[in-house]
Amino acid sequence: MININKITCLGEKTVEEKNYRYDAFISYRHGELDDFVAAKLHKKLETYSLPRHIAKQIGRKKLNRVFRDREELMSSSSLSQELEEALCDSKYLILIGSSRTSQSPWVMKEITTFKALNGPERILLLIIEGKVEEVIPDILRVHIRTYEENGELVTVEEKVEPLATDIRGANKKEVERKLEEEILRLIAPIAGCRYDDLKQRHKERRKKKLMGLALGCALLLGGFGAFNAWRVWQIGVQMREKLATQSRALADQSLRLLEKGDRMKAILVGKEALPKSLATPEKPIMDEALYALSEALYVYKYDFKLVPEKTLDYSRPLYFSKLSPKGKWAATLSEEGYIEIWDLETGELKSVVKKGNSYLRMDSFEFIDDKHYILSDEEGLKLTEVATNQLSWQIAGESYNKFYLSPDKKQILVVGDTVRLYDAEKQQAIGELVGLDIDSYREMQVTWNQDMSVLAIGQDGKVHIWDLINKRWLTTFESKYKILSGLVFIDERSLAVSSNDEYKDEMEYFYGNGRGNLSYMHIGVNGAEEVWQLDSSESMIEMLRVNPENPQQLVMTKGNVLETVDVTVGKVQYSLAQSSTIMNYCLLGNHLALCGMRDGSVRALMLDVGGLYESASFNHSAGITDLNYAGGRIVITTGEDKKGYIYKDMSGSPKATLEGFEGSMEQGAYSKDGKWAYTISNQGDMAYIWHMDKQALVTSIPMEEYAGKAGFLEDNQSIYIFSARKGIEVWGLDGTFKEAFSNELAEEIYYKAPYFYLVSDTEVQIVKEDNLELYKTIETVDAVSLSIIDEGRFLTLDKAGQLSLVDIQTTKGQVLKEEGVLNCIANKDTIAVCLEDNSVELIDLKTGKITDVLKNDGLALSYFVFDEESKTLWLGYEDTTVWYYSLETKMREQLKENSPSPMTGIHFYKEENRMAITTEQNELLVYNLQNQKRLGYLKAIIAVNDKCDEFIRGDYEKLYVVPFYTAEMLVEEAQKQLVGRTLTEQEKEQYFIQE
Incomplete structure (x- = not known):
């Protein structure tokens, strides 16, 4: 075993003096993605030619050799002689980091060995997968340093945070693209030059x-x-x-x-x-x-989805933000008292309101609309136009006072030495609220009722109620605890009050621990009367709000928990625990609350059902200090990376919304002519027929039994609905019941005009389409599936894997395969048989001979089908690869890119060279059939028309009609979203765009 403390290389030469054989040693744990990245990285490093200017500086045109091992030693934790020498002879070590890296003792030995030779500075980390905290091994987070102090050797352990290049992606292609983009970050230190210089020279070379x-x-x-x-x-x-x-x-x-x-x-x-x-x-x-x-x-994104739109680059940590009502502007506050206004449409800084004034807080600033803001500073209370920065009016004498805007923005409550109410439109004092013992330097809560007739002010455990119509005090009552954290009116005379006990220490406050109380009060002629109260024994209650879509529902936080309360009964409805302390949340509509957490996670929670809405949830790169929403935009501020982030609601505009149903949909299909469609509910208890030209519901059909399968008949005038252990029903498109055929044993149905085929364990019943009369009964044993060849023949597959060819006229079967068959399909000339080893045999129907065998390294087949012309066999595998095999040339090729999840169906429209693939996750991928280039990616699709240019999308309890976007439609939509914005000349030069 090699002794790390005694490693020496090339005699007494130091690291700087040594001539290295390798510029880099690639260390990685062997796995599919790790091996893939290692191979790509090795090739890119060894083939990269340095820009001429850089090459002249360092005296060489290329990097030296790069070492990459090909096998991982499984039986021993000691390094082989070859790897020992390679580590000694390598200038840098590149660690390919994933969540599996720390599990490899071999990789850990390589890191330990190299670190002992060269220190941690020469270890470069490339993150390809997993969370950063899981990827970086502990050995790289700690550096042991020894030095002499007062004649004695002192050893200290220092914590370090290694620099890393992040190329994580959703799939291999994305990872490879990011590697191509970030490779210069690895090459620069190895070549001994600055990254910025290398990047600039690289750009210049590309441009030339x-x-x-x-x-x-x-x-x-x-x-x-x-x-x-x-x-x-x-x-x-x-x-x-x-x-x-x-x-x-x-x-x-x-x-x-x-x-x-x-x-x-x-x-x-x-x-x-x-x-x-x-x-x-x-x-x-x-x-x-x-x-x-x-x-x-x-x-093609029709659900509520927040996507990153722009970044606000800041020189100081951001702590709070406020947005104008329609989301045009954002104001941000830093710890040093800088208030700055940003244009959210461009992401550019509009103006600096105040610089470094420690007296300023976010309650010193408020947007009154999308054109003006109010600021309280040393000059008093001022209304300023955002676009021009021109002063509209000023109320002197209200320097640095807190102020609160009423919901309609027409009244301003100013709290200083006295408490005064102003008319915001007339800039006139309405009156002074006398007799209040209010300290303007302490936290307080202020709220108005809906018709602006009653005002509530709370501080230090007391809540004061004022009648603004008659300008008189109504009552004062005490909250259970001294620290008031929330006041909200439920209706004109009902008030919810949240209060907390004083916290013991800063840590208790930091994590929201402690005791809290929520009380529901009614304000009557005789004062305030408690209706109900809820105690919180372990957590403080913060951020109390009313759900605007359900005024009888309160929303509040308890540390890392978002809770909803039913006001009518005074009970908690949902208690939704999150990963970290909730810093702020916004009520977005559609019963959604978007929460920003201290650990950087953002979660959309459904207040009506108490669940997570995944499509609008994501993880942010840095801890969140504040989160606000207005006008379809979210602004997130962070303290760590000195940035603000703008996210936008990008739910699309569908061609139409299908209405008139309840619940959600599981399956559906278009008629051949595209004029009609049906959908089946998730519970299988309702079928709906739609007129697609009118985008309207024609009729709904209740089902006594679960509707397992349905489809249009060949004439496009009727649909059939099959229920296991019941049989077939045929309905007219106007909802008129036509006929039924009962079969209590059938588990599966197949349809190909002019017959239905009902399959049970013991027989196949063939039923005529036109009158639902039984045509033939063919006995089988343990049949599980069937494949129709033509009107006279079909294939059956039993549980033992036996494949038989059945003649309908004679009802006789011919065994083609005794066993080992997993699945089969057929056209008029060829049978495709999937065997237990997942190979696919092609059998000529006329001769019964095997014409070809398609193997794919044992990968499980998820779906296969012949195209409409029976010239090509399409195959989808569980690893999400898609292949197509020409029956004419006997050549097999792979689709240029994988599907996101295994393929379950395919549609062709050859007149316009379109193809659409459906997947297990109800995704739809539209391709150019001629060159297999992707044209569109959609989710939650339940039906595709024959032209592949219109789709039905199911989103929870909504159905959308989605068009395929042509080039003309895309350009038109781009012009709408850009609103006249164009690339600058500098940007055109950056991307080599020439007019």
Whole structure:
């Protein structure tokens, strides 16, 4: 075993003097993603050519060799001789970090060995998967340093936070793209140059290459202009290819910008990838550009979803924010008293209200509308226009006083040495509230009732109620505890009050521990009367609010818990525990509360059912200090990374919303002509028929038994509904019951005109479509599935894996496979059989001979089907790969990208070269059938029409009709969202965009 404390390399040479054989040693735990990244990284490092300026500085054009081991030693924790030498001979160690890294003793030994040789400074960390705190091994978080002090050797343990390059992604392709983008961060220290220099030189080199290509094309055009038409055509082809390459590059850049959270710039760059005029395009319309623009525009996202839009770059930690009512402006406050106003549409700083004034708090500032704000500073109370920064009015003598705006923004309560009420529109004093023992330096709560007739002010355990119509004091009552944390009116005379006991120490306050109380009070002619109260014995109650969509529901926080209370009975409805302390939450509508946590997580909670709404929940990179919502935008402030983050509600605008039903939908389909559709409820107890031209409900059909399967008949005038152990029902599209066929044994149904096939353990019943009369009964043994070939033949598969070919006329069966068959499909000429080893045999129906065997390393097959012309077999595997096999050429190819989850269906519309793949997670991926380029990605799809240009999306208790967006529709939507914004000349130069 190697002794770490005694490692020496190349005699007495120091690290700086040594000539290394390897520039880097790649250390990683062997696994699918780890191996993939290691191989890509190794190739990129060894093939990377340094920019000429950098190469001249360091005296070499390329990096030295990079060491990557190919096997992991499983039986021993000691390093092999070869790896020992490689570690000694490596200048840097690159650790590929994932959640599995720390589990490998082999990798830990490599880190320990290299750290003892060169210290932690030469270890570069590349994070590919998992949470950061799980990825970084403990050995890299601690550095032991020994030094001499007063003649004695002192050893200290220092905590360090290693720098890391993050390339985590949703799949391999995304990880590889991020590696390509961030590779320079690893190359710079290895090459001994600054990252910024390397990045700039790299950009310059790319720009020169593109300009050289453009110049070369221009020279070709000029030099061969006098030649024949074939030359001109050839140059045109080259130019079109160049323009196509440029469009693909812009589309890729658009997707990268979207990943980084700059959605508006992603739209601008994605739009530049398309021709200026779609009617007379000056460059090809690339599928990559269409897909990138559809993603940036979020045209296929119809659920409530918050997406990063812009970042507010700040030089100081941010602690609070306030938004104007329609989300046009945001004001942020730093710890040093800086209040700054930001334009949320552009992400740019509009103005600095105050600089470094420690007297300022967020209760010194308020937007009165989207044009004005009120500020209380040393000059008094001022109303200022946001756009021009011009003073509209000022009330002198109210310096640095707290003020509170009424909900209608018409009244201002100012608290200083006295308590005064002002008319905000007339800037006149309404009156002074005398007799109040209020300390303006202590926390207080203020609220108005809905018609602005009653005002409540609370502080130090006392709540004062004022009649604003008659300008008189009504009553004062005491809360259970001294610290008032919330006051809200439920109706004109009912008030909810939350109070907390004084906390013992700062830690108790930090975590929200302690005791709290919620009381419901009625204000009558004889004073305040308690209706009910709730005690909290372990947590303080904060952020008390009324759900505007349900005025009988209170919402409040208890440390890391969001609770809802039914006012009518005084009981907790839902108690929703979160991962960390809730710093703030917003009520978004649709019964949603969005919570920002101290640990950086953001969770959307459904107040009507008490659950998590996942599509609007995400994890933020830094701890959250505040979160606010207005006008479809969320602003998150953080204290750690000195940034504010703008998120936008990007729920799309569907073609139509289908209404007139209750509950949610599980399945559905379009008729062949696309004029009709049906959907089945999740409970299987209701079927709905829709007229798709009118986007209207025609009828609903109640089901006595669970509706397991349904479909349109060939004539598009009726639908059939099958219920296991009951049989078939046929209904007209107007909801008229037509016929039924009873079968209490059938577990599955298959339909292909003119017959239905009902499958049970012992028989297959063949029923005529036109009158639902029994045509044939064919005995079987343990049949589990069936595949129809034509009107006269079908295949049956039993539980033992035996495959038989059945002749309908004679009712006789011929055994094709004795056992081992998992699934089968057939067309008129070929049978495709999936075997137990997951290989697929192709059998000629005429001869019974095997014509080919398709193997895929034992991967389980999730779905396979012949296309409509029976020329291609499509196969989807559990690893989400999709393959297609030509029955004519006997060639098999893989789709250029995996589906997000295993394939469950496929639709073709060859007239417009469109193909749509459905998955286990109800996702839909639309492709160009000719080149397999992705055109769109949708979720929660339950039905696809035959043209693949219209879809039905189910979102909880809503149904949407979603169109496929053409190039013209995407450009129109981009213009709507951009609202006249264009790329600057500097931005065009940055992305090599030429007019």
